[in-house]
Amino acid sequence: MEPVAEYKAEVLARIRAALRDVPDEERPEDVAVTREYVDSHVTGDVVDLFVERVEDYRATVTRVAQADVPAEIARILSARGVENLVVPPGFPEEWLKAYQGLRLSDEPPLTAAELDDSDGVITLAARGIALTGTIVLDAGPGQGRRALSLVPDLHLCLVRASQVVADVPIAIRALDPTRPTTLISGPSATSDIELDRVEGVHGPRTLDVLVVVDS
Amino acid sequence: MRDEAGVNVVWLGSPTFPEAAHTALRDGQLRRNLKHATTTIRDKRLRAVAELDDWETLRLAGSQIKDRVMRHLDEYLLRLEASVTAAGGTVHWARDAEDAKRIVTELVRAKGADEVVKVKSMATQEIGLNEGLDDEGITATETDLAELIVQLADDRPSHILVPAIHRNRTEIRDIFLREMGKHGVPAPDDLTDEPRVLAEAARLHLREKFLRAKVAISGANFACADTGTVGVVESEGNGRMCVTLPETLITLMGIEKVLPSFADLEVFLQLLPRSSTAERMNPYTSLWTGVTPGDGPREFHLILLDNGRTATLADRQGRSALHCIRCSACLNVCPVYERTGGRSYGSVYPGPIGAVLTPQLVGVGTSKHADSLPFASTLCGACYDACPVRIDIPEMLVHLRTKVVDAHRGDRVPKPEAVAMKATKLVFASPRRLALAERLAAVGGRVAGIRGGRWLPGPARKWTAARDVPVPARESFRAWWRKAGR
Numbered sequence: 001m002e003p004v005a006e007y008k009a010e011v012l013a014r015i016r017a018a019l020r021d022v023p024d025e026e027r028p029e030d031v032a033v034t035r036e037y038v039d040s041h042v043t044g045d046v047v048d049l050f051v052e053r054v055e056d057y058r059a060t061v062t063r064v065a066q067a068d069v070p071a072e073i074a075r076i077l078s079a080r081g082v083e084n085l086v087v088p089p090g091f092p093e094e095w096l097k098a099y100q101g102l103r104l105s106d107e108p109p110l111t112a113a114e115l116d117d118s119d120g121v122i123t124l125a126a127r128g129i130a131l132t133g134t135i136v137l138d139a140g141p142g143q144g145r146r147a148l149s150l151v152p153d154l155h156l157c158l159v160r161a162s163q164v165v166a167d168v169p170i171a172i173r174a175l176d177p178t179r180p181t182t183l184i185s186g187p188s189a190t191s192d193i194e195l196d197r198v199e200g201v202h203g204p205r206t207l208d209v210l211v212v213v214d215s
Numbered sequence: 216m217r218d219e220a221g222v223n224v225v226w227l228g229s230p231t232f233p234e235a236a237h238t239a240l241r242d243g244q245l246r247r248n249l250k251h252a253t254t255t256i257r258d259k260r261l262r263a264v265a266e267l268d269d270w271e272t273l274r275l276a277g278s279q280i281k282d283r284v285m286r287h288l289d290e291y292l293l294r295l296e297a298s299v300t301a302a303g304g305t306v307h308w309a310r311d312a313e314d315a316k317r318i319v320t321e322l323v324r325a326k327g328a329d330e331v332v333k334v335k336s337m338a339t340q341e342i343g344l345n346e347g348l349d350d351e352g353i354t355a356t357e358t359d360l361a362e363l364i365v366q367l368a369d370d371r372p373s374h375i376l377v378p379a380i381h382r383n384r385t386e387i388r389d390i391f392l393r394e395m396g397k398h399g400v401p402a403p404d405d406l407t408d409e410p411r412v413l414a415e416a417a418r419l420h421l422r423e424k425f426l427r428a429k430v431a432i433s434g435a436n437f438a439c440a441d442t443g444t445v446g447v448v449e450s451e452g453n454g455r456m457c458v459t460l461p462e463t464l465i466t467l468m469g470i471e472k473v474l475p476s477f478a479d480l481e482v483f484l485q486l487l488p489r490s491s492t493a494e495r496m497n498p499y500t501s502l503w504t505g506v507t508p509g510d511g512p513r514e515f516h517l518i519l520l521d522n523g524r525t526a527t528l529a530d531r532q533g534r535s536a537l538h539c540i541r542c543s544a545c546l547n548v549c550p551v552y553e554r555t556g557g558r559s560y561g562s563v564y565p566g567p568i569g570a571v572l573t574p575q576l577v578g579v580g581t582s583k584h585a586d587s588l589p590f591a592s593t594l595c596g597a598c599y600d601a602c603p604v605r606i607d608i609p610e611m612l613v614h615l616r617t618k619v620v621d622a623h624r625g626d627r628v629p630k631p632e633a634v635a636m637k638a639t640k641l642v643f644a645s646p647r648r649l650a651l652a653e654r655l656a657a658v659g660g661r662v663a664g665i666r667g668g669r670w671l672p673g674p675a676r677k678w679t680a681a682r683d684v685p686v687p688a689r690e691s692f693r694a695w696w697r698k699a700g701r
Binding site for chain 2: 001003004007008010011012014015016017018019021022026027028031032033034035036037038041053056057109112113116129131132133134139145146147150151168169172173175177178179180181182183184185186187188189190191192193194195196197198199200201202203204
């Protein structure tokens with residue numbers, strides 16, 4: 001249906017009537033907002049902290065040198081029993097050379113049912129946030145559209161050490177708002193039963209993270 | 216009650232808070248469940264908050280950003296509408312619950328769908344969307360675990376963040392075993408009450424619904440006016456499923472959820488997770504701007520809901536209730552909430568924030584039930600300390616109590632408090648009457664002393680059912696002063 005202009009006019013009129021106490025000449029920026037909070041709460045090494053904080057969510061994190069990435073990917077996928085792997089467009093081909101299982105390409109797009117039938121997905125990331133142990137995906141090359149990192153039950157995510165930033169404000173300022181963005185902090189979880197956190201509901205129940213140390 | 220007041224802001228037929236609390240306090244199971252859950256989360260929140268040494272500055276920034284938004288709400292909503300439209304979305308405005316339900320129903324119908332999946336959303340609950348869709352032959356499935364528990368049990372939510380907080384694991388297992396099969400994939404026969412196993416049952420039950428759904432309905436935690444970016448913060452991945460898989464996404468948000476800019480997320484993404492689930496960051500946050508070809512829904516509708524918010528905005532002392540980011544920290548720290556539970560508040564917005572928001576959304580003086588809520592507090596102030604956007608709930612409660620009393624001044628049958636206050640005024644207005652009252656009180660005190668009673672007789676007995684009356688002094692100060700001959 002088309003938006004109803006009359007509803008909009010009425011809501012706006014009510015707002016303006018409610019705000020009669022606000023002087024006409026006041027602009028939004030005239031209402032002071034402190035920005036004295038810190039950009040980063042991190043003092044030590046950001047990559048060390050990132051690893052520690054991602055592990056806190058019961059994800060597994062492995063540090064690996066660039067040259068060892070293919071072997072490490074193959075090792076993890078084999079240990080997890082992944083034989084049917086979703087590979088997003090733009091994922092570096094050379095990193096999959098040791099993996100022996102089946103690859104599912106998303107070109108043309110896989111259906112939701114096909115994603116559901118896969119064993120897992122491998123993606124790159126846009127950024128890591130050390131303090132909160134967060135991975136940022138923005139659907140860039142090697143990450144794929146959002147459904148790819150959501151429907152499969154295992155997500156193996158590669159983050160370059162150089163992509164890890166210290167804290168939330170720094171990460172937010174570097175985001176491109178026009179891209180669909182997902183912040184991932186550990187595997188799917190819920191606190192809905194007695195306010196106690198348990199892992200594993202609708203998103204991937206296994207989150208494996210490889211931190212690629214640039215050599 | 217006003218016609219346009221949302222059906223669920225106040226549940227119809229709800230008893231007043233004192234009546235409901237009486238029943239709830241006698242429910243031992245409920246009190247054990249609540250004490251366990253709120254104690255767990257309180258300790259965790261303190262630890263999460265203590266990690267950030269600039270927490271107070273972040274709170275101040277959050278409060279100031281919200282203040283800026285409220286004072287210029289019309290401008291920010293117009294900016295938001297322009298940004299979302301430019302990014303390929305459609306923006307609708309809804310004056311009240313009826314408008315919003317009609318818009319959603321027509322959008323769902325236009326897609327030829329008779330079922331929708333839903334992400335947990337306070338705004339959709341507030342307008343009674345599920346019931347409204349049901350009347351139109353559309354089945355709405357809640358996909359948040361706690362919402363699913365409430366929906367399957369045909370129950371009412373009792374907490375903003377964890378609507379099934381009043382249920383323990385064994386009760387949840389029983390609900391799943393009994394109800395899941397009636398609505399789709401049944402729970403496995405060997406279901407235990409392990410939270411992990413219960414979560415797995417929910418995963419199996421909902422997966423086919425996610426994969427099949429054509430239309431999803433969500434709420435929004437934030438919407439950035441400058442970019443048109445909308446955000447949903449969640450844990451389970453049901454939110455991601457809903458905002459990613461279906462072809463059409465309908466997001467309903469209260470008009471107060473708009474933020475000036477995308478950059479403001481740096482404040483709220485620090486404040487919200489630590490205050491709500493007491494985590495450094497919640498598992499999943501989805502941010503999307505309009506539609507993205509080849510990724511996610513092909514159609515995006517954003518509905519901006521008033522439903523009593525502009526009336527709240529008009530009260531300068533009550534306005535900041537609209538700053539609420541629905542973290543529920545105030546519920547978890549509230550001694551009254553912990554003992555009576557959320558359903559006693561008779562509203563989708565329970566706890567301290569509900570006690571200030573609910574009466575304002577429905578209008579003070581229009582509902583006996585909502586008018587009882589500002590009194591559901593000891594004014595201890597724990598809610599204000601916990602609030603990540605510094606809403607001064609205790610002060611607002613006092614303000615609303617005044618409004619409630621003012622709204623009932625013309626009542627034909629005055630409230631007992633009004634009678635008591637009138638009598639007090641009469642006594643205090645004359646030294647002679649005061650002396651007489653003091654002498655009577657002293658006699659009463661002596662009688663009570665002999666009997667050992669601490670209760671008042673007659674209609675006042677109700678007041679002393681839960682309180683001891685202080686025994687009046689045998690002699691008043693004024694009598695003693697006179698006797699001492701000064």
